[in-house]
Amino acid sequence: MTATIHSIRDGKAPSLDPIMSLVAQDMNAVNSVILDRMQSEIPLIPELAGHLIAGGGKRMRPMLTLASAKLLDYPGSRHHKLAAAVEFIHTATLLHDDVVDGSDMRRGKAAANLVFGNPATVLVGDFLFSRSFELMVEDGSLKVLRILSNASAVIAEGEVDQLTAQRRIETDEERYLAIIGAKTAALFAAACRIAAVVAERDEAQETALDQYGRNLGIAFQLIDDAIDYTSDQATMGKGVGDDFREGKMTLPVIFSYARGNAEQRKFWESAIIGHKASDEDLAHAIALMQENGAIDATIERARHYGQRAIDAIASFPASQAKSAMIETVEFAISRAY
Structure with a gap:
């Protein structure tokens, strides 16, 4: 029987606690790698990297690598360095994003580019990308290297695509889903898929984990898009309405524009x-979105992709890891409520 998304589970909202508990021991090993590899003889590098890495992020992507390995009963430790590589790729893209967007806030505090300046932020992002590739090479799997290097290229393509779509009202849902499929979902997909490679599982299980991560990534981003217009700064960890002021054509805007009258x-x-x-x-934009049902429609799209993520791992036997991965999807959706 296929699991379905629940916004309430056993009388309480879904959380990341099950996946965090599942991977806690492995995460300690990953954090050790992260701490070790962000060091440099140039003091500004660990200082700036630490500003973001120690800034309270959920570590969602490396946790997915670790949880996927648990799902497959992988007994080794190769995934620790690879999960750290995934987090370095993610952190590097965040540093670069904040420079591109001119962001003021990230994870509830001043963005690195405001504290350290744009040049240093870009260069430390480059440093972290380089460290991630060192970790991949140390792992020694050409297949893992291919998956993660391809994801890095796709993320960059997605960011450029988003930049070219910015302030262009004609951007439609199909184009936008392609953008977030690249800039957000590609790394979620790769983070899950590499676990199947190190566990030496077949192509079908690789693809299943890829699809779980990809659909979760899309759902996660769509909920972020929705709460950018419905949340407060403390919840978001970044400035409220940043997407609006930057002229980003996210799905709530696309829906509200498509459903609006001439005025x-x-x-x-x-x-x-x-x-x-x-x-x-x-405030007027938010009122229009509510009037046109644009936020609800965005959340409904996210639920659709969340269900696809859950369906992707339906063939795996019941386990603590599978339950945690399903609840992670439910948590991603529940952030909108």
Whole structure:
């Protein structure tokens, strides 16, 4: 029987506690690798990297590598270095993103580019990318190297694609899903897939884990898009309405524009090119989204992709790891409520 998404589980909201508990011991090993490999004789490098890495992130992607390995009963330790490589890729992209976006906040505190400046932030991002590739090479698997290096290239393509779609009101749902499939979901997919490679499982199980991660990544990003318009700064860990002010065509905007009347569409056209960026404009944008059901439609899309993630691992036998991975999907969706 296929599991389905539950917003309430045993009387309480789903959480990351099961997956965190599942991988806690392995995560200690991964954190040791991260701490060791972010060191440098240049003091600014560990200082800047530590500003973000120690900044309270969920470590979602490396946890998925570790949980996927548990799902497959992998007895070794190769996945520790590879999970650290995944986190370095993610952290490097965040550092670069904050420079590109001119962000003020990340994980509830000042973004690294504000504290250390853009040049240092970009260069330390490059350093972390390099460290991730060192870890991949040390692992020695060409297949793992191919999966993670391809994911890194796809992420960069997705970021460039998002940049070219910025402030372009004609961006549609298909284009946007392609963007987040690249910039967000590709690393989720790779993080899960590499566990099947080190566990020497067949292509079918590799693909299943890839699909779990990919669909979870899309769902996760769609919920982020929704809560950018419904949450507060403390919950988001970044500035409320950042996407709106940056003219990002996320799914709530795409839906609200498509469903709007002529006057509402005129507002969105003006807002996306940057002519409406005040707090009052943001409040009006949120009101339009609620009126047009754009937030609810975005959450519904996220639930669809979340269900696809759960379905992808349906063939694996029941286990603590499988339950934790299903609840991780439920948690990703529940953040919107």
